[in-house]
Amino acid sequence: MIRTLNELVDLVDGRTDETIDVPGFARSHGTTEYHLRRMFATLAGVPFSEYVRRRRMTLAATDLVSSDTSLLDIAVCYGYSSVEAFGRAFRSVHGASPSDVRTHGGPFATQAVLRFRLTVEGSRPMDVTITDRPAFVLAGHAAEVPLVYQGVNPHIQQHIASIAPAEHARLKTLNNAEPAGILAVTDGNPPDAPEGTPITYLHGVAVQEDSTVPADLSTIAVAPGAWATFRSSGPFPAALQETWAATATEWFPSNPWRLRPGPTFVRYLELTESRADAEIWMPVERA
Known part of the structure; x- marks a missing residue:
């Protein structure tokens, strides 16, 4: 996986004027686009699409300040059909227009070339269980919330707080x-x-596929398949987020499994304001 990610990064600088065929690249490397994008985003801390945008605009800024090439030719070189479209993308990364950067030499943001390296990790054993589960349904109270990678998500907290204690019992x-x-x-x-993307959060329970679910509850149908369950214990939410990150940095690169599409969820075994014992459930398939 480390070599695959680095080869994907090499494509970015090598093909600045065309869309990268991520699905085809993934297939040629024996994996899936879903797993490849998830691993890239988790390990790099930035989605692949955002890295491509930042890197290409970094190269474009260098061309602007080091050559007399026209704005249109530079725009076409980086895959844009017009100066206007190129200018919008450029400003979104650098906070300045291409003409300003050409005139004043900057300032502009720089996205360095990413390099993934294998480091010695895993000194702390990961408690993982692989199980096959039939199809089931997740039923509960759902809300659309922005994605937050670090710390407690206040939007999820607010949603949970709005659910009455009696409803948890039901x-x-x-x-x-x-x-x-x-x-x-x-x-x-x-x-x-990327962080801030709207996602669905559901606070609920698992029910059998043929169960009758009350009409006031939202449902998510879950396909049959394998699940990797990672045990986490420690300060909340830091330990949980560290375990989540370790699945990408330690477990998936060294085990013959990859993520498949589907919901992920946390089962809290014990939860206080400062500590959580929990299980992270991820849908997986053999790599």
């Missing part, structure tokens, strides 16, 4: 499938979604 009575208990579910986010 949800637990509906729970007739594994995993047991209240689940914190995220769904609908693209594999390399």
Whole structure:
């Protein structure tokens, strides 16, 4: 996976004027676009599409200040059909217009070439369980919230706080499938979604596929397949987020599994204001 990610990065500088065929690249390297984009975003801290945009605008800024090439020729060189479209993309990255940067030499933001390297990790064993689950349904109270990678998501907190205690009790009575208990579910986010992207958060339970779900609850149908369950214990939410990151930096690169599309969720075994014992459930398939 490390070599695959670096070869993907090399394509960015090598093909500045065309769209990169990520699905085809993934297939040629024995993986899927979904898994490749998720791993890139998790390890790099930036979605692949955003890296491409930043890197190309970095190269474009260099061309502007170091050559007399026309704005139109530079725009075409970086895959834009007009100076106007190029200018909008340029300003969104650098906060200045191409003409300003050409005239004054900057300032402009710089996206360095990313390089993924294998480091020695894993001194802390990861508690992982792989199980095959039949199709089931996630039922509960859903809300659209912005994606937040670090710290507590206040929008999710607000949604949970709006659910009455009696409603939690009702949800637990509906729970007739594994995993047991209240689940914190995220769904609908693209594999390399940037922070702030709208996603679906569902606070609910797992029920059997043929169960009758009350009409006032939202549902997410879950296909049958394998699940990787990662155990996490420690300060909340830091330990949970560290475990989540470690799945990409440690577990997936060294195990014959990859992510498949589907919701991910957290099952809290014990939760206080400062600590959580939890399980992270991720849909996976053999690589």
